Amino acid sequence: MEVISGIHEIDTTAARSYLVVGDELTLIDTGLAGNTGKIINYVKNELKRDPTDIKLIIITHHHFDHIGSLDKLKKLTEAKVAVHKDDVDYVSGRKSQIGPAFFKFMVKVFKIVSHYQPVEPDIIMEDGDKIGEYQVIHTPGHTKGSICLYNPQNKTLFVGDNLKYVNGKLEGPGARLLPEPEKYKESMEKLARLDIEVIFCGHSKPITSHASQKLGEYLKTL
Ligand SMILES: [Zn+2]
Numbered sequence: 001m002e003v004i005s006g007i008h009e010i011d012t013t014a015a016r017s018y019l020v021v022g023d024e025l026t027l028i029d030t031g032l033a034g035n036t037g038k039i040i041n042y043v044k045n046e047l048k049r050d051p052t053d054i055k056l057i058i059i060t061h062h063h064f065d066h067i068g069s070l071d072k073l074k075k076l077t078e079a080k081v082a083v084h085k086d087d088v089d090y091v092s093g094r095k096s097q098i099g100p101a102f103f104k105f106m107v108k109v110f111k112i113v114s115h116y117q118p119v120e121p122d123i124i125m126e127d128g129d130k131i132g133e134y135q136v137i138h139t140p141g142h143t144k145g146s147i148c149l150y151n152p153q154n155k156t157l158f159v160g161d162n163l164k165y166v167n168g169k170l171e172g173p174g175a176r177l178l179p180e181p182e183k184y185k186e187s188m189e190k191l192a193r194l195d196i197e198v199i200f201c202g203h204s205k206p207i208t209s210h211a212s213q214k215l216g217e218y219l220k221t222l
């Protein structure tokens, strides 16, 4: 569904994916494995566009619930794939996913059931880079290469797993999924300096107005 003008959300099992619609389409995250058909059908049936109009796939971080359908989507669309430099080795398969024991277990199960094929990114992002209409903001904490994407024109921010919006409040990923809490705090302080109206979260509904205010309230709890 279209959340705000030109930005569509697709519920891709566990995590959410977003499509930024312009002359070209940009996909942000891909959800778990098995979502390729859902994304392709959305582009064809809802947007009446060709899947090869997806020219760019930006990955917010390397976790399996965000890159699960990446290999198949890249093959079908021939889109360029962008990943932050500190998460590249996990997406490309050179390093195995790290994290708490529970997370490692989930990754193992995921690999067995999904046959995830590693993907070699085309674009390696760094803090401050511009990609499409978005500024790359490096926000380590949840993973080393987690990023947010900020568009100062329409004041939208994509946060991946950094934040979720529950019962009218912003929350973090939770202690079990924050291997580097100090870095995370710094990352959130970095976001708080931006003028943000809308926040798109990886695992919850978005905030569609006055997002900076909500972020300020959340920061006080850290
Ligand atoms: Zn994650």
Ligand SMILES: [Zn+2]
Pocket: 015, 063, 065, 066, 161, 202, 203
């Ligand atoms: Zn996630």
